[in-house]
Amino acid sequence: MERRQLLTIIVAVVVIAAAASVTVFLLTMPPPGTTPTHVYIVEGDSEWFELPSGGRTDVFALVTDNGAPLFGVLVNVTASPSTEGTLSAASATTGTDGIARVEYAAFNRTDDVRVEFTFSAVLGGKEVSGSVEVRQLGIGREPTTARVKGLVMRAADRLPIDNATVQVNLLNMTGLPANTPSFFSNNSNSLGRFEIKDIPPRSAFVQTVKTGYKSARANITLVAGQNTRVDFLLEQLTGKVLVVWHTYSGKEQDEFNKLVDRYRATRPDLNVQVEVQPFAGAPEKFIVSATAGNAPDVMRFQNDRLGEIASLGYLEPLDSRLDPSTINLYTTDALAAMRIEGTIYALPATQDLLAIIYNRALFQAAGEPLPRDDWTTNDLVRIATNLTRPGQYGFVTPQTNGYYWFPWLMGYGGDIFTVPDTEPIDDDSDVGLNTNESARSVLFMHSLDKVHHVMFPNPGEDPMLTEFLSGKAAMITTGPWNIPRIEGAEIDYGIAPYPIVSETGQRAEPVLGVKGFAIWKLSSVKDDAFDFIKFVTSPAEQKKFALGVDGVPGTNDLPTYRAAFTDADILANPVISRFLLQASFSSEFPSRPEMGRVWGPVTDALTFIYEAVDPTVSDARAILTQEEMEIYG
CATH class of the missing domain: 2.60.40.10 (Immunoglobulins)
Structure with missing residues (x-):
């Protein structure tokens, strides 16, 4: 009124x-x-x-x-x-x-x-x-948590903005329990006020999003017991606006910004607003924003969370917009990863997976031959032991992160789910974690740390990469997203596929994750959103994204379009060709809605087993069985 x-x-x-x-x-x-x-x-x-x-x-x-x-x-x-x-x-x-x-x-x-x-x-x-x-x-007694409070106002007249979504994003998770969320959020009230409680004290950034406004963020330092005050003045967007959230960082973010600029040149009538979100917690942030009616028009998802988001009703089905010529652009597997219960909810842009990256100079200094493509876990242990010495680690991989455990799970004959994504989970036998194969795979992975001592204790992803970039780790497990940093550190590196598990004769297989772009179901610019995701996932743009433009190297990400696998330029890229070899020894990343419930229980199980003293297969299986109930239940 x-x-x-x-x-x-x-x-x-x-x-x-x-x-x-x-x-x-x-x-x-x-x-x-x-x-x-x-x-x-x-x-x-x-x-x-x-x-x-x-x-x-x-x-x-x-x-x-x-x-x-x-x-x-x-x-x-x-x-x-x-x-x-x-x-x-x-x-x-x-x-x-x-x-x-x-x-x-x-x-x-x-x-x-x-x-x-x-x-x-x-x-x-x-x-x-x-x-x-x-x-x-x-x-x-001392305080243990922090709070953030403030106002969200319209920049033009300082009137309050109701129902803006405010999110506090932690910049590091060091020392926090495994299942601590990476962000905390609340919405502004009718007076524009917000308050967010129970946040771990540390460095963070706070971001405010509201449909029709340009989002804003500020870096803050949270102190236990203290209120951190942050007020926002949001600029109202004009004209036809398309808001895109992505989770790229580093080189990938740079190349995506270039890609968006190429799209903007084709659509001067459209105001494309691009916002980066931290990969960890991005799906949860989308859910929170969608619940409040403030979601972006387009969001980048990895397929392991796509089913969960689609099941909540927040994504626009794309089948009616896809003609056969568009469908046939993508590989069958990539498009299947974007399909939930028979419906396509996103277009695939890239795919990636883990491989083993090694430092050639450290191998040469130790007189150790480089890993063969048909090597085994016995070879891995022997080589890693030979390359481990004071101040240097032979092989480093995270010990309590499910993504890094899954390759060993597959190599021991296990699986995350025992039924295809197209079939429902009827009982706990459809979840594949409470098996002897799963237990043995965990104990093997932990033995590299606790028995063979070829790495520092319980390494995380960032410390693992830091040791490799400083020349102190001979081998690590990572994906193409970190290759630009490795090349920037001038490491003479090579890429080897995961080894064959000596106990089973089966190859350890990392999961192949497909990342694609989806459309918010309540977007007011769905036609423009679809035009955008068709552009960014087109074969021409995928190739530029992977290989680069005008002599500037690209991301080395694996494309998802069919023709890429016979494209001479793609196959000539030494990084992409080696990751394509690893992709031939990989497992599908489940897209089913229940996959979103896997990460927390798996992290807990790996942590409990890691912290146990000399656990047996029976001990490990008992822990896995207990945590599996969290997924099925």
């Missing part, structure tokens, strides 16, 4: 979020040309929400009228109970930023206590108040 249509009334709205309260007075006047409408707000806030015993914190009130800060307003401040500390003053006057601030010094106490700070001011002839609650911790 337009403000000029409102009657002359005073409306009091109380908003209570967590421990904070705000009283809002709307002073509205009738026709235009008279006194403008006033919306007075006194918002209570505090530097700390959990204050260590004997600590100090600023407590303050933000006083605004229609979102604009008010200068020179006297604000009274009280604490209840008043016996737990002292205020530096009983009142303060707002500065040019609209903030009136006093300091509170907490007394030492043995028990926790909650202290409420109330701020009041006379505005428009009425008392307007707000409050904030702080938990004062007892002696010896």
Whole structure:
């Protein structure tokens, strides 16, 4: 409703979020040309929400009228109970930023206590108040989580934006439990306010998305017990807008930006907004944004999460838009990875998988022949042991990450699921983790660390790559996405396929993941979105993405179009040709909806087995059986 249509009334709205309260007075006047409408707000806030015993914190009130800060307003401040500390003053006057601030010094106490700070001011002839609650911790207790709060407003007039999705993304996960989410989110309320709680303290960035607005982000450092304040002014987008989210980084991101620029040149009528999201947690971010109605028009997914997202009803089926000539552009396997229960939900852009990357110089220094394509796990252990010495590791691969375990699972005769993606899971026998083959594969992978000691303990993905780039690891497991960094470090490297498992005679097979672009089901520009994904997944653009343009190297990503596998330029690329060899020894990455439930239980199982003392096959299988119930259940 337009403000000029409102009657002359005073409306009091109380908003209570967590421990904070705000009283809002709307002073509205009738026709235009008279006194403008006033919306007075006194918002209570505090530097700390959990204050260590004997600590100090600023407590303050933000006083605004229609979102604009008010200068020179006297604000009274009280604490209840008043016996737990002292205020530096009983009142303060707002500065040019609209903030009136006093300091509170907490007394030492043995028990926790909650202290409420109330701020009041006379505005428009009425008392307007707000409050904030702080938990004062007892002696010896320390806060463990952080919070982020703030405002989301329209840049043009600073009016609040309702239902914007705000997401705090952690920049590192070091030291956190395995299943800790990589992002935390909430939506802004009708006053544009948001608060996000229970976040691990560390470096992060906070991002705000809202349909029809250009997203914004800010880097922050989260401190345990403290509120981090971030306010956003969002720019409203005009014209026909297509919002694209992708999960590329490094060289892939650079090449994708070039690809999008080529598309923009063909569509000057379309405002294409491209936003990068961290690969870890991107599907969850899409779900959160789609639930709030703020999802991008186009999103890049890997097929292992595609089924889960499609089953929630958030993706547009593409079959009616695909004619035979378009379908025939892609390989049967790549398109099958984009098909969920008979329906195509994305077009395949790239595919990738793990292989073993080795440092030629370290092999030569040790007098060790390079790995043969038909080598075995016995060869791997022998070579890795020979290449391990003080300050150098023979073979490094993550020990508690399911993606890096799956090759060994396949090599021991196991599988993630025992039924095809087209068949439903009826009972726990359809999930393939609680088998002797699975247990033996885990114990073999862990033996490389705990028995043969050819790597540093329980390596993660980033530390593994760091050791290789510094010349301290002879062999690692990684994919084409890291080749540009390896070449940038001027490592003389080679690529070997996973070995044949000596115990079974079967090849260890990494899963072949297919990444494609899907369309949000509620997008208002579906035709433009489909035009975009057809362009970026076309054979010509896939080839440029893989090989580069004008002498600038590409990404070395494996294409998904049929003709690539007979294309002389593609086959002549030494990186792509070696990964294509590995792809001939690979397993399909399941696309079924249940795959999204696999990662957490698998991580837990691998972690529990790794931490066990001399686990047997029976011990490992018991742990796998327990965690498998999380997937089936």
